[in-house]
Amino acid sequence: MIPFNKPYCSGREISYIQEVCHSTTMSGNGQFTKLCHGFFEKRYGFKKCLLCTSGTDALEMCAMLCQLKPDDEVIVPSYTFVSSAIAFLREGAHVRFADSRTDNPNISAELIEPLINEHTKVIVVVHYAGVACDMDEIMALAEKHHLIVVEDAAHSVDSFYKGKPLGGIGHLAAFSFHETKNINCGEGGMLVVNDERFIGRAEILWEKGTNRAEFYRGMVNKYGWCDIGSSFLPSEFNAAFLWAQLEQLDDIQAKRRHIWERYDEGLRGKIGNSITLPELPAYATNNYHMYYLLCPSLDVRTALMNYLKNHGVQATFHYLPLHSSKYYQDKHDGRVLANCDRYADTLMRLPLYYELTDEEIDKIIKLILKFKY
Numbered sequence: 001m002i003p004f005n006k007p008y009c010s011g012r013e014i015s016y017i018q019e020v021c022h023s024t025t026m027s028g029n030g031q032f033t034k035l036c037h038g039f040f041e042k043r044y045g046f047k048k049c050l051l052c053t054s055g056t057d058a059l060e061m062c063a064m065l066c067q068l069k070p071d072d073e074v075i076v077p078s079y080t081f082v083s084s085a086i087a088f089l090r091e092g093a094h095v096r097f098a099d100s101r102t103d104n105p106n107i108s109a110e111l112i113e114p115l116i117n118e119h120t121k122v123i124v125v126v127h128y129a130g131v132a133c134d135m136d137e138i139m140a141l142a143e144k145h146h147l148i149v150v151e152d153a154a155h156s157v158d159s160f161y162k163g164k165p166l167g168g169i170g171h172l173a174a175f176s177f178h179e180t181k182n183i184n185c186g187e188g189g190m191l192v193v194n195d196e197r198f199i200g201r202a203e204i205l206w207e208k209g210t211n212r213a214e215f216y217r218g219m220v221n222k223y224g225w226c227d228i229g230s231s232f233l234p235s236e237f238n239a240a241f242l243w244a245q246l247e248q249l250d251d252i253q254a255k256r257r258h259i260w261e262r263y264d265e266g267l268r269g270k271i272g273n274s275i276t277l278p279e280l281p282a283y284a285t286n287n288y289h290m291y292y293l294l295c296p297s298l299d300v301r302t303a304l305m306n307y308l309k310n311h312g313v314q315a316t317f318h319y320l321p322l323h324s325s326k327y328y329q330d331k332h333d334g335r336v337l338a339n340c341d342r343y344a345d346t347l348m349r350l351p352l353y354y355e356l357t358d359e360e361i362d363k364i365i366k367l368i369l370k371f372k373y
């Protein structure tokens with residue numbers, strides 16, 4: 001079976017983890033954590049980075065930083081992973097789900113604007129498959145209504161919008177380094193703070209509600225309890241693993257690009273059964289996180305997925321709509337989110353990982369081209 005995903009290892013992970021074993025810091029915020037923070041801050045100009053134990057944790061920090069009250073509303077796309085919404089629900093806010101665009105699964109200013117009212121405080125955008133939302137329009141809308149923008153950049157490492165790195169545009173952003181992402185450390189994530197007014201509190205939330213960061217910088221002579229918070233920082237073992245990957249980022253991206261382009265050359269203009277391929281907006285780059293097909297119906301997708309499975313290829317669908325989920329359907333306001341439902345029924349992801357060989361890609365392409373519905 002060609003699996004959907006194989007987590008990547010650069011080969012240096014074990015030696016960096018051994019270094020941690022022989023060092024005096026195994027908990028968080030040691031030398032590897034600082035190397036990872038420095039990498040992102042230098043390469044992408046992010047103002048403040050804080051590694052977290054998952055993308056979900058990074059989103060929870062974002063939600064805590066927004067200081068939401070029970071009547072507050074947060075706009076979140078329905079076509080996303082549960083974490084994009086849960087983080088804000090846990091803070092007591094009401095989530096209003098937005099539909100996806102017609103041409104890709106992202107949300108847009110046009111879809112967001114009708115949902116804004118006097119209770120709205122935050123817009124969460126998800127750059128699906130690492131392809132940017134139209135951030136100029138969304139940031140202008142947020143400015144007009146004094147809203148905070150949180151970028152769920154879980155898929156978006158090393159991707160850009162009009163030359164600006166994703167995760168560096170909204171007030172806050174969250175990355176994921178889960179094993180399915182381009183860069184991984186098993187489970188991991190990162191908070192990015194772009195708006196300086198959140199930096200001080202972000203450091204405190206990260207360190208269990210204490211001002212330990214100021215203490216380490218020699219700004220106070222002892223540290224204590226200042227706020228709520230949690231243990232969001234990962235151990236040095238995770239950071240060491242992640243550092244081994246970050247060192248190889250360009251190589252990983254080049255390999256993923258090769259795979260993505262081989263799929264695209266093999267399929268574009270040749271695929272039948274009314275199946276369509278992703279289109280990139282002119283303002284967005286591709287970080288080759290995902291290659292997906294859009295089938296004309298759920299039946300076609302089910303048939304294609306089963307056919308590939310029977311021929312040894314594991315392709316997968318993606319998100320189920322959050323607005324009509326078992327947990328949220330009673331809390332949703334009843335609006336039909338037709339594009340979200342369509343992507344949930346028809347989008348299918350192909351295997352894409354570092355070790356995927358040209359022969360395997362060609363086998364998958366040939367199978368798809370031979371598929372008849």
Ligand SMILES: Cc1ncc(COP(=O)(O)O)c(C=O)c1O
Pocket residue numbers: 054055056057080081083084126152154155175176177178187188189
């Ligand atoms: C859009 C999106 N946001 C958030 C997350 C959560 O990230 P993590 O699994 O690192 O907690 C995911 C997970 O895949 C995701 O796809």
